[in-house]
Amino acid sequence: MAGSVGGWRRLLGSPWWRAGFALPAGALPALAFPAPSLWWLAYVALVPWLLLIRSAPTGRRAALDGWLGGAGFLLAVHHWLLPSLHVFILVLAALLGLLWAPWGWLVRRTLGGTPGTGTTAAALALVPSGWLMVELVRSWQYLGGPWGLLGASQWQVAPALRLASVGGVWLVSFLLVAVNTGLAALIALPRARTAAVAGLLVCAAAGGAVWAWAPLPGAAGTVRIAVVQPGVIAGGANGQRRFDREEELTRRLTGRGVDLVVWGESSVGQDLGKRPDLRARLAALARTVGAPLLVNVDARHAYEPGIYKSSVLVGPDGPTGDRYDKMRLVPFGEYVPARSVLGWATSVGKAAGEDRKRGEHPVVMRIGGADGLRFGPLVCFESAFPDMSRHLVREGAQLLIAQSATSTFQHSWAPEQHASLAALRAAETWRPMVHATLTGVSAVAGPRGEAVGGRLSTSRSASAVYDVPLARGTSVYVRTGDWPVYGALAALAVFCAAEGVRAFRKPGRARG
Known part of the structure; x- marks a missing residue:
């Protein structure tokens, strides 16, 4: 010994x-x-x-x-x-x-x-x-x-x-x-x-x-949320095939009484200001399903310079005017820090060739009129930041929604790691969180961080409906930080x- x-x-x-x-x-x-x-x-x-x-x-x-x-x-x-x-x-x-x-x-x-x-x-x-x-x-x-x-x-x-x-x-x-x-x-x-x-x-x-x-959150009813996950589609982020598949999956939700349909990050590859045909198709979908759509546009903006990733709410008459531009971007994936010094990273990997533009402030959106559901959108990487979800809840959000895309890392640990954050953010804030992705893993967590319904794995191309429990009250973490x-x-x-x-x-x- x-x-x-x-x-x-x-x-x-x-x-x-x-x-x-x-x-x-x-x-x-x-x-x-x-x-x-x-x-x-x-x-x-x-x-x-x-x-x-x-x-x-x-x-x-x-x-x-x-x-x-x-x-x-x-x-x-x-x-x-x-x-x-x-x-x-x-x-x-x-x-x-x-x-x-x-x-x-x-x-x-x-x-x-x-x-x-x-x-x-x-x-x-x-x-x-x-x-x-x-x-x-x-x-x-x-x-x-x-x-x-x-x-x-x-x-x-x-x-x-x-x-x-x-x-x-x-x-x-x-x-x-x-x-x-x-x-x-x-x-x-x-x-x-x-x-x-x-x-x-x-x-x-x-x-x-x-x-x-x-303390524990109090029950405050439920809301019916649909998630559309098109899966891996050939043709790139701007390809029409992905949009067509998302449209097809959304139509299958007709008659299921959903309150909101959520698409993943970069689910729309063209700015809606430039594409009246896409606006019309999305509005028609909202009328058919009987619920607004929260889509995510990854495109060069029609009226502002640069490329934004934006959560856009579309109702039966078209975009409602509610839009959230992603504020916290993925280093190297969506911009290159100190590009004049580290720009060489684009030559050895898949670093962003052009920096995305940042949003200026978080947004709480509302559906269903003055007394309707208030929800706070986050885009992909932002669901990792505790302060962002906490801020949205302090601003009145009853539901958190993260629109994500991890298709680049489809066969790695990344999709599971990212989906797991929904449970943590929900538990911290006493607000349920919907994690909707293009290619999986999509998941929903209740106000205590508990799993709601089944997860959509990286092998699925489907739409799913979740009866999401809402909560009242304010968690200690939201109050004290x-x-x-x-x-x-x-x-x-x-x-x-x-x-x-x-x-x-x-x-x-x-x-x-």
């Missing part, structure tokens, strides 16, 4: 072996996300990475282990981008992985060596707080947005969804990292096992308290202040 432990220590003493361990250790949590959906793995997946970092001989080496693990995590979670970005994804992972370097230093500072009970207890708050700061910074839309936040891996776990209604995805991430930190301390720090066990019990008690006492983030910032500020005081006093002691 001693020889085995000594062998591992010798391996970890090699910088090359450490680097080889750091990459897969950081990548391991990706298996908790769809499509594998090994959600339970998230509670232990960080432990190998934490144990590696705490064993680093120096703070600089710990920061490097954090960087390499962060790059491994990003590559694993976003591996489906490889066909589009090619070698550029390695550059992005390396750059964004740097965000975990300070976290690596923090892990070693609080868990390295033989810390006592007090330091270990502090680590149970500081290590998750540091992780939350990484998630916050990388959630900035210009750095790729909040895709793959650790808490999002729990989209199908009812107690975790209840936590999200109180503190958003941030609270779920915090508790997951706290549990991993406690387990790592339990394994590696015999002197601090009491603190580690106490910390794990606190996490369990916090989760249990939220499950038992957190990102309080776990502010708490994490406060904890780290106190730690930094204490470290500054300690560093200031050391020279004085040395002189004495």
